[in-house]
Amino acid sequence: MRATSPERxxxxxxxxxxxxxxxxAFAAWVGEAPEGRSFGQVIVRQTPEGYELRHAANVGVxxxxxxxxxxxxxxxxxxxxxxxxxxxxxxxxPNLRRGWVLRVEDERGLYVAxxxxxxxxxxxxxxxxxxxxxxxxxxxxxxxxxxxxxxVQRLSDEGVQNAARACCEDAVCLKKTLWDxxxxxxxxxxxxxxxxxCPEPCSIFVSFARRVRLFERENKRDLDAIGLSPSEKxxxxxxxxxxATGSVEFAREAEFEEPLNERRMRYRKLTLVPxxxxxxxxxxxxxx
Amino acid sequence: MKALIIVGHGSHLNEDSSxxxxxxxxxxxxxxxGEFDEVVECFWKEEPSMxxxxxxxxxxxxxxxxxxxxxxxxxxxxxxxxLGLDGPVTHRDGRTIRYAGPLGTFEGMPxxxxxxxxxxxxxxxxxxxxxxxVLLGHGxxxxxxxxxxxxxxxxxxxxxxxxxxxxxxFLDQDPPIAEVVEGVEAENVVLIPVFIAEGWHTRETIPxxxxxxxxxxERADKTIFYGAPVGTHPSVADLIxxxxxxxxxxxxxxxxxxS
Ligand code: SF4
Numbered sequence: 001m002r003a004t005s006p007e008r009x010x011x012x013x014x015x016x017x018x019x020x021x022x023x024x025a026f027a028a029w030v031g032e033a034p035e036g037r038s039f040g041q042v043i044v045r046q047t048p049e050g051y052e053l054r055h056a057a058n059v060g061v062x063x064x065x066x067x068x069x070x071x072x073x074x075x076x077x078x079x080x081x082x083x084x085x086x087x088x089x090x091x092x093x094p095n096l097r098r099g100w101v102l103r104v105e106d107e108r109g110l111y112v113a114x115x116x117x118x119x120x121x122x123x124x125x126x127x128x129x130x131x132x133x134x135x136x137x138x139x140x141x142x143x144x145x146x147x148x149x150x151x152v153q154r155l156s157d158e159g160v161q162n163a164a165r166a167c168c169e170d171a172v173c174l175k176k177t178l179w180d181x182x183x184x185x186x187x188x189x190x191x192x193x194x195x196x197x198c199p200e201p202c203s204i205f206v207s208f209a210r211r212v213r214l215f216e217r218e219n220k221r222d223l224d225a226i227g228l229s230p231s232e233k234x235x236x237x238x239x240x241x242x243x244a245t246g247s248v249e250f251a252r253e254a255e256f257e258e259p260l261n262e263r264r265m266r267y268r269k270l271t272l273v274p275x276x277x278x279x280x281x282x283x284x285x286x287x288x
Numbered sequence: 289m290k291a292l293i294i295v296g297h298g299s300h301l302n303e304d305s306s307x308x309x310x311x312x313x314x315x316x317x318x319x320x321x322g323e324f325d326e327v328v329e330c331f332w333k334e335e336p337s338m339x340x341x342x343x344x345x346x347x348x349x350x351x352x353x354x355x356x357x358x359x360x361x362x363x364x365x366x367x368x369x370x371l372g373l374d375g376p377v378t379h380r381d382g383r384t385i386r387y388a389g390p391l392g393t394f395e396g397m398p399x400x401x402x403x404x405x406x407x408x409x410x411x412x413x414x415x416x417x418x419x420x421x422v423l424l425g426h427g428x429x430x431x432x433x434x435x436x437x438x439x440x441x442x443x444x445x446x447x448x449x450x451x452x453x454x455x456x457x458f459l460d461q462d463p464p465i466a467e468v469v470e471g472v473e474a475e476n477v478v479l480i481p482v483f484i485a486e487g488w489h490t491r492e493t494i495p496x497x498x499x500x501x502x503x504x505x506e507r508a509d510k511t512i513f514y515g516a517p518v519g520t521h522p523s524v525a526d527l528i529x530x531x532x533x534x535x536x537x538x539x540x541x542x543x544x545x546x547s
Pocket of ligand 1: 167202
């Protein structure tokens, strides 16, 4: 995001304030649609008193049935936990809780609230619409990593592709994925339908990519006679153990070290299921 | 316009890590009205990320304060890299971004530790005899200075002569905290974690390893008072503002150095 403002030669040209521009553009965009605009899982509508935000599933629900908020900063609490009380490390995950309405007085309040619900979503939306959003591809992002994340630099292209399918598609993240593996290698996962652009692998993705890199390493040396890796067997046993109790309890959203993590299971569906059912056409997607 | 950006570590697993950052930001908004037009939180592992926070901020005059205890891997490598900072003062796209030092080395830190200890002891009976303050640090190999900052604060508090003894112990380096607490020759031991947030260690491993039963643990030879991490104390909000103010003179200083 370093080049979103025009090049400046001296120190005199007035600074272009992209954030303020985005705030105004978003409010105007909302104002143009009397029925409101959808952004992530939220519907934002202009009202005579200001702006009103609610979960898309709560359109038309009367106030008596909702918790009514009047302070834009309360959006942070709304965005913090799922309906089940689970912590939400990724705000674009499709698990925003319902049951609230937030009324703010003005454009500034709207900007504050939106930035708690979808951090930096409005400014990226604005830049994307103007064709000015700078994209950082996976390899460029990985090259920057250090410490325990340095190993993501060694993730294969195929690993990046599968990680993106498992981590970024609309079933698990509502952002529209815009980054590629590198300049010459387009990302193949579905970008997503939503309004909020994703210009660069996020910290959840990098952490997931690290886990996938560890899986890849196993594949080189630790496969058993039927071609399963230790962690694949660990996941299968955990799944059987859990299912045998009658209910499968999933690990937390970003707990990638745990076998029963949703993204980890999505990755297994892409890489393990084809191994287990070699006769079936593995490329057939299951949506129907 | 002027902005304060508070940088926290954040967590993928729970809200403990970011909570103090949000609380301090809210206190700064309330108590220092007019000083900053924007007070914005950002994180390494949560959103908004350091990578994107500058996009969201409208101000041209920005101070970044890391809500970290010690100078090290995060404050020297990760934060400047992710925010794209050139050093203590960065000029970019018509903006000035000042980068403050971490909280633990700041001269105001001993006051916050002492306040934390006072709050802990308030209304609780102490045994007759000596009272020791024991500062608990993390001490990791990733961050060579994390021990140093605990010793620095212990020394500064010792100089004030408020406690009979001021000792230091660590989780991941010598001296181990359990030995320090066992060995300290005092009837009352006030144990304060010099951490920025609550977490697995402060809630689980430390009480377990030391056999603590809560805020007050009675042993045959001593009473142990166990405090919340210093980073969660409301006065840290003041510390953050002081850190931010301190950076303001910097540009003038730098200009002087150059000429
Ligand atoms: S990297 Fe993937 S998971 Fe992360 S925000 Fe972007 S699309 Fe969502």
